[in-house]
Amino acid sequence: xxxxxxxxxxxxLMKEFIQMRRDRVTFAMMIGLPIVQLMLxxxxxxxxxxxxxxxxxxxxDGPIVRSVLAGxxxxxxxxxxxxxxxxxAGEDALRQGTANxxxxxxxxxxxxxxxxxxxxxxxxxxxxxPSAVGGAAAxxxxxxxxxxxQTLTGPLAAAGPSPAPFxxxxxxxxxxxxxxxxxxxxxxxxxxxxxxxxxxxxxAIVKERERxxxxxxxxxxxxxxxxMLGKILPYVLVGYVQTAVFLVAAFVxxxxxxEGTFTAFFIGFNLFILGNLALGFLISTLARNQxxxxxxxxxxxxxxxxxxxxxxxxxxMPGWAQGLGMAVPATxxxxxxxxxxxxxxxxxxxxxxxxALGVIVLxxxxxxxLRYRQTLD
Amino acid sequence: xxxxxxxxxxGLTKSFGDKLVVDHFDxxxxxxxxxxxxxxxGSGKTTTIRMLCGLLLPDAGEGTCLGFDVRxxxxxxKTQVGYMTQKFSLYEDxxxxxxxxxxxxxxxxxxxxxxVSSALADLGLADRAGQLAGTLSGGWKxxxxxxxxxxxxxxxxxxxxxxxGVDPKAxxxxxxxxxxxxxxxxxxxxxxxxxxxxxxxxxxxxIAYGKKLIDGPSADIPGMVGLTTWRAEGPExxxxxxxxxxxxxxxxxxxFGSTLHVSGVDAAALEATVRRFEARGIHxxxxxxxxxxxxxxxxxxxxxxxxxxxxx
Numbered sequence: 065x066x067x068x069x070x071x072x073x074x075x076x077l078m079k080e081f082i083q084m085r086r087d088r089v090t091f092a093m094m095i096g097l098p099i100v101q102l103m104l105x106x107x108x109x110x111x112x113x114x115x116x117x118x119x120x121x122x123x124x125d126g127p128i129v130r131s132v133l134a135g136x137x138x139x140x141x142x143x144x145x146x147x148x149x150x151x152x153a154g155e156d157a158l159r160q161g162t163a164n165x166x167x168x169x170x171x172x173x174x175x176x177x178x179x180x181x182x183x184x185x186x187x188x189x190x191x192x193x194p195s196a197v198g199g200a201a202a203x204x205x206x207x208x209x210x211x212x213x214q215t216l217t218g219p220l221a222a223a224g225p226s227p228a229p230f231x232x233x234x235x236x237x238x239x240x241x242x243x244x245x246x247x248x249x250x251x252x253x254x255x256x257x258x259x260x261x262x263x264x265x266x267x268a269i270v271k272e273r274e275r276x277x278x279x280x281x282x283x284x285x286x287x288x289x290x291x292m293l294g295k296i297l298p299y300v301l302v303g304y305v306q307t308a309v310f311l312v313a314a315f316v317x318x319x320x321x322x323e324g325t326f327t328a329f330f331i332g333f334n335l336f337i338l339g340n341l342a343l344g345f346l347i348s349t350l351a352r353n354q355x356x357x358x359x360x361x362x363x364x365x366x367x368x369x370x371x372x373x374x375x376x377x378x379x380x381m382p383g384w385a386q387g388l389g390m391a392v393p394a395t396x397x398x399x400x401x402x403x404x405x406x407x408x409x410x411x412x413x414x415x416x417x418x419x420a421l422g423v424i425v426l427x428x429x430x431x432x433x434l435r436y437r438q439t440l441d
Numbered sequence: 442x443x444x445x446x447x448x449x450x451x452g453l454t455k456s457f458g459d460k461l462v463v464d465h466f467d468x469x470x471x472x473x474x475x476x477x478x479x480x481x482x483g484s485g486k487t488t489t490i491r492m493l494c495g496l497l498l499p500d501a502g503e504g505t506c507l508g509f510d511v512r513x514x515x516x517x518x519k520t521q522v523g524y525m526t527q528k529f530s531l532y533e534d535x536x537x538x539x540x541x542x543x544x545x546x547x548x549x550x551x552x553x554x555x556x557v558s559s560a561l562a563d564l565g566l567a568d569r570a571g572q573l574a575g576t577l578s579g580g581w582k583x584x585x586x587x588x589x590x591x592x593x594x595x596x597x598x599x600x601x602x603x604x605x606g607v608d609p610k611a612x613x614x615x616x617x618x619x620x621x622x623x624x625x626x627x628x629x630x631x632x633x634x635x636x637x638x639x640x641x642x643x644x645x646x647x648i649a650y651g652k653k654l655i656d657g658p659s660a661d662i663p664g665m666v667g668l669t670t671w672r673a674e675g676p677e678x679x680x681x682x683x684x685x686x687x688x689x690x691x692x693x694x695x696x697f698g699s700t701l702h703v704s705g706v707d708a709a710a711l712e713a714t715v716r717r718f719e720a721r722g723i724h725x726x727x728x729x730x731x732x733x734x735x736x737x738x739x740x741x742x743x744x745x746x747x748x749x750x751x752x753x
Contacts, residue, residue, distance in 0.1 A: 075546035079535065086534050280530035280589075283494055284547035285519045 072286050076294025080268075084298055094264070098256045098306045102313050105252055111244045112199040118142040118165040121154050126174035128215055132185065133167070135211030141200035154188065164190045164197055177216075238406045245318045250401040251374040253310050254394045258340050258368045259361075261303055265344025266357040268295050274353055288436050296341045303337045314405075323408030331411060332400040335421035339393040342428040349435035368394035396420045447472045447597050447628035448493060450504030450511055455488050455497060462488045464651040465502070470630060470644070472596075475623050477642030477659065478632035481741055485651040486632040487527060490599050493630070494524045507597055520548065523590030527601040529582045531589055533575025537566055540574050541589055548593035560588045580611035587618065598622065600631040604638065616641055636734045645733075647740050654740050663731040668692075668739055669708040670731045671715045673701040675724035688714045693739050704735050 084091055120133065136142045142165060148154045154166035168186040170176075176183040187204060189197045239246045272278040281291065314320040322329075343364060351357035369375055371389035378389060378399075389395045400417040403409035411418075448470040455463040463485040470476045480486050491497040493506055495515025503510070509517045531540045541557045550556050561567045564584055574585060583603060590598065600619075604612045616638065623629055623643075631642070639645055639659065646656040657665055673681060678701045682694050685703060690710030695702045701724075705711035719726045 069549065071549065072547055075543055079532070079539075079543050082539060083532070083534050275533070276526060276528045276530040277532055278530075279496065279526050279528075280524075280544075281547075283496055283519060283522075283524040283526075284544065285516060285549075286547050 068287060068289055073290040073294050076286070076291055077297055080295055080298045084302075090264070094260055094302050095305060095309070097260070098310055099313060101256055102249065102252055102310060103317070106245050106249050106314075106318050109244055109248050111195065111247070112242060113196055114140045114200075115143040116141060116164040116197065116200055117145050117162065118167060119146055119148050119154060119157050119163045120144060121148050121151070121166060121168045123171040124169050124173040124175075128174050128177055128212075129169050131211045131215040132208055135207050136167070136204075139203060139207045141203055141207075158188060158190050161190070165200070246320055246406065247402070249314045249318050249320045250405045251372075251398045253307065253314075253401060254336070254372070254397045255365075255369055255374060256310070257303055257306060257337065257397075258394050259365055260306065261299060261337060261340035262344040262347065262364055263358065263361040264299055264302075265296060265341050266347035266351065266361045267354050268299075269345065269348035270351050270354050270357045288433070292345060292433075292436065296345065299341060300337055303340075307333060320405060322405050324404035325410040328409060328411040328414055329401070329404045332397060332404070332414060332417060332421065335418065335425055336393055336397040336400075339421060339425040339428060342425060342432050343393070346428055346432040346435060349432060364392075367392045371395065372398050374398055390420065391424070393421060393424050396424075445471050446505070447474075448476075448504075448506050448630065450493070450502060450506070453489065453492055453502035453504070453511075454500050455485075455492060456500060462651050463492070463499075466648065466651070466653055468646060468653075468656070470628055472628050473623060473626050474643045475619060475629045475631065475641065477639045477645040478630055478648070479634075479639055479645060479737065480632075480648040484649045486648065487601055489648070490524070490601050490630065490632065493518075494522045494599050495519055496524075520593070521595055522597045522599060523593070523595035524599045525586050525590045525601060525603050527605065529586060531574050531582075531586060534573060536571050536573055537561070537564075537577070537585060538570035540585065541592060544589045545592045550593050556592060560592055564588050580607050583607050583611065583615065587615070591622075596627060598627055598629045598631075600629065602632050602634065604633065604635065612638070636737065639737070640733055647737065649741065659733065662733055663736045666731070666736040666739055667706050668704045668731040668735055669706070669711055670702050670704040670729045670735050671711065672727050672729040673703060673718075673724040674699065674727075677723075681718070681724060685714070685718060690714050693735070693742060695735060695738055702729065702735055704731065704739060 118136070122129070133144065137144055145163065148157060148166065151168075154163075154168065157163040158166060166188045168188065170183055170185070173183050173185070185208070187201070189201055191197055236242055269278075272281060311322070315322060344361070347357055347360045347364075351360055367388065371381070371385060372378070372392050372395040373389070374394065378386065378395065381389065396417045400409075400414055400421075403414065403417075446469055448468055450469075451467045453463055453466040453468075454461075466485075466489055468476075468489075478486050478490070488497060492499045493511065495511070495518050499512065503512060505511065506518045507521050509515075509521075511518065532543070535543065538557060538561060541560055542553065545553045545557055558567070561570050566572075566581075566585070574582065577585060587600075587603065598619075604615055607615070612635075619629055619631070620641070631638070633639060642659050644657065645659045645662055647654045647662075655662060655665055675681075678696065678699070682696070682701060685691055686694055690705040690707045690712070691703055691714060692705040692707075693703075695704070703711070703715065715726050718724065
């Protein structure tokens with residue numbers, strides 16, 4: 065009795081391909097969805113929002129005020145929508161969400177500046193969503209200082225900002241323009257791959273059980289490994305297609321660079337796909353029906369998005385959460401993809417990521433093989 | 442290989458959680474026989490069949506199936522057994538030919554193409570081979586399923602309620618095929634609810650709530666149950682039914698068309714009761730050779746009592 069029959073494995077593989085081809089909706093989803101998601105999220109997500117609606121409460125007017133406001137407008141963060149009168153009107157606008165910022169210029173502002181009394185400009189921000197206003201707020205003092213330096217010259221220079229005794233230069237390496245898409249797009253590959261890979265394999269085995277075909281299948285001499293490989297390999301191919309489509313779109317549409325070596329990417333990418341497929345397989349041995357399989361898959365997707373460093377900085381999480389995040393394959397793959405695509409890493413730089421992914425693949429596969437039974441019990 | 446027995450198992454036991462589904466089941470099936478497997482729903486028929494073909498691992502018990510150990514050689518048993526599941530279990534999104542071809546590949550059938558084509562021709566589906574299996578009617582699905590489990594020329598067929606939901610004509614054709622296979626030396630174990638199918642079996646075993654109640658050649662079953670049956674003909678059988686129920690010796694009353702069959706295991710007490718009713722001169726009474734059907738209704742009633750005792 066042979067332990068592995070290549071022809072049976074091939075038969076399962078061909079059957080999967082035929083079924084995949086007949087299930088048009090799923091097939092379209094596997095190829096079309098990544099593109100749609102990439103376009104949608106690649107363009108939609110912006111961690112550094114600009115053109116935020118802003119109102120001004122003008123209690124004084126003059127060349128200094130105008131130059132401050134002009135500086136704010138040219139920074140791109142603030143979009144002046146109009147002037148309000150009195151403190152209540154500004155507060156209302158913030159509460160109703162018609163404005164993210166209200167800039168209050170106090171009375172006698174120009175005179176106090178010239179007298180060197182250092183008056184305050186109040187910028188009220190709607191910080192209910194801190195990330196929406198954070199970038200603009202952080203840029204404010206720089207903008208105002210810049211505007212002042214241009215206006216307060218000659219005898220007025222004393223009222224202007226005094227230069228710090230030393231300079232600080234920030235070099236934004238790997239993404240000098242701070243573009244969100246450069247950060248988001250490589251991460252999206254990890255999310256899209258985990259979503260399709262985990263979900264489709266999770267459903268693949270459960271579907272056989274739910275339709276009763278599993279009973280016929282295991283009544284034949286077919287071996288678990290033949291079924292597992294035969295069912296998984298077609299989806300590895302799907303993963304390849306998704307990634308190819310993705311890389312082309314990332315380069316052509318978003319201009320995301322690919323600085324590193326392809327070998328490094330290829331090794332990491334295969335490990336990641338294997339990990340996801342094994343995870344899907346494990347889920348399908350746990351779930352009793354397709355609904356449960358979907359729910360369990362979703363359970364694994366959320367940490368991939370929230371704990372992996374895709375949405376929020378990994379370093380910002382408390383230690384225990386980082387530990388959890390380390391168990392998520394997407395964490396390592398996102399790190400790896402960013403290193404390869406943006407930082408020009410080659411295989412030698414990625415030992416830690418490869419090891420982590422390898423360990424995860426091994427553990428999950430082992431669990432899946434132990435859970436898969438050749439019987440119906 | 443132990444000569445004549447296709448299946449020979451003893452003490453087969455299986456429970457799911459704390460529910461005992463099959464309780465020390467013995468069965469011995471001679472080669473080439475048609476063995477009927479009867480019992481009410483949920484009696485453990487499907488579980489037993491699944492244990493015989495290696496789909497479930499028995500908790501206890503031992504024996505052989507086609508000479509292979511049921512516990513350790515499930516893989517060898519699978520190559521020689523054709524198992525037809527209760528529910529249609531081929532791929533509905535594969536065509537008829539693709540399904541047969543897939544199953545043939547699973548068993549490593551030699552000359553696969555020829556074998557599949559001849560199976561299609563035998564089925565009368567050669568011109569519809571490209572049709573998806575899911576679009577077939579119930580009767581055709583059942584024929585396709587049978588063809589699929591015969592594709593590797595198994596020595597033993599395990600059929601789990603193969604004719605449920607199939608029209609009478611298709612059922613008759615199906616049984617013609619079963620008898621033909623049996624003549625050719627294939628052993629058939631078939632579970633069923635239909636009495637007209639039970640009488641076609643060479644042997645019958647009846648199980649209820651995981652326990653075997655009776656087992657033997659089908660002709661001997663009524664005798665083994667030990668029922669005496671009287672037939673009453675005449676007017677107002679419903680009234681008679683109500684009146685005679687619970688009288689000494691009366692264990693079971695069953696209506697057959699325009700007659701009433703009154704049975705019991707205590708022949709003397711039953712006869713005394715019948716004579717009393719006969720003396721009224723309303724109904725004609727005659728002693729009737731007990732049939733399979735009465736025997737099984739009797740067994741089923743007994744089993745239900747047995748179960749309610751368990752539950753209490």
